[in-house]
Amino acid sequence: MKKVEVITRPEVFKELRDNLYSIGIGGMTVTEAAGTGKQKGVEGLFRGTTFEIKVLPKLKIEVVVDDEQVEEVVxxxxxxxxxxxxxxxxxxxxxxxxxxxxxxxxxxxQAII
Ligand SMILES: Nc1ncnc2c1ncn2[C@@H]1O[C@H](COP(=O)(O)OP(=O)(O)OP(=O)(O)O)[C@@H](O)[C@H]1O
Ligand SMILES: [Mg+2]
Structure with missing residues (x-):
């Protein structure tokens, strides 16, 4: 089994949830999250030297599936x-x-279906 953990935009959640259930997943956990990736919250350079790291609202969705379903879920x-x-x-x-x-x-x- 694998846990597929997605951190993504809150706006896509409803569609993602529906699409995941339509391929037969057994459940999911959703957590409100905040984070940054490469862009550091798009604050960037400030007067050439300092920059502030901002976190943006995200959702973390965790789905545990059988190995053979991982590819489809991804x-x-x-x-x-x-x-x-x-x-x-x-x-x-x-x-x-x-x-x-x-x-x-x-x-x-048997526990995850
Ligand atoms: N290496 C990492 N470890 C843990 N969480 C991460 C990591 N990279 C990104 N995240 C989480 O994923 C969220 C979305 O990341 P994001 O899509 O901005 O990644 P990125 O690498 O900057 O790619 P992109 O160039 O598409 O923005 C972040 O807000 C953070 O919560
Ligand atoms: Mg980014």
């Missing part, structure tokens, strides 16, 4: 979140050792 995210402008976000893929559904005690794949 494709959906790229298609949905790519506006072509800086700040579209990042996708991180993290190995997940185990998943357990608390109510039933199901483990692994």
């Amino acid at each position: 494709e959906v995210i790229q298609k949905t979140c790519n506006t072509g402008s800086v700040g579209d976000g990042k996708i991180f893929i993290i190995p997940v050792e185990e998943a357990i559904r608390i109510r039933t005690g199901e483990h692994g794949k």
Whole structure:
């Protein structure tokens, strides 16, 4: 299993959520986040020397899926979140050792579908 973690613009969330559910994911976690990428919040140079690092509002969406679904999930995210402008976000893929559904005690794949 892998955790696919997306940090992206809040505006795309509804479409992303719908597109992810339409390919059959079992759930997701959404967290309000703030961050910067390469552009450092687009504050840039100030009087040639100092610059302020600003954080911009983002959403972090985490989806745990079976290894064989990772590629499809990444494709959906790229298609949905790519506006072509800086700040579209990042996708991180993290190995997940185990998943357990608390109510039933199901483990692994059974726990995430
Ligand atoms: N290396 C990183 N580690 C952790 N979080 C990151 C990293 N890079 C970006 N982020 C998070 O992703 C958000 C969006 O990043 P962003 O899309 O601006 O990345 P970028 O590398 O500057 O690419 P772009 O040139 O498309 O803007 C940031 O606000 C931050 O929350
Ligand atoms: Mg950026």
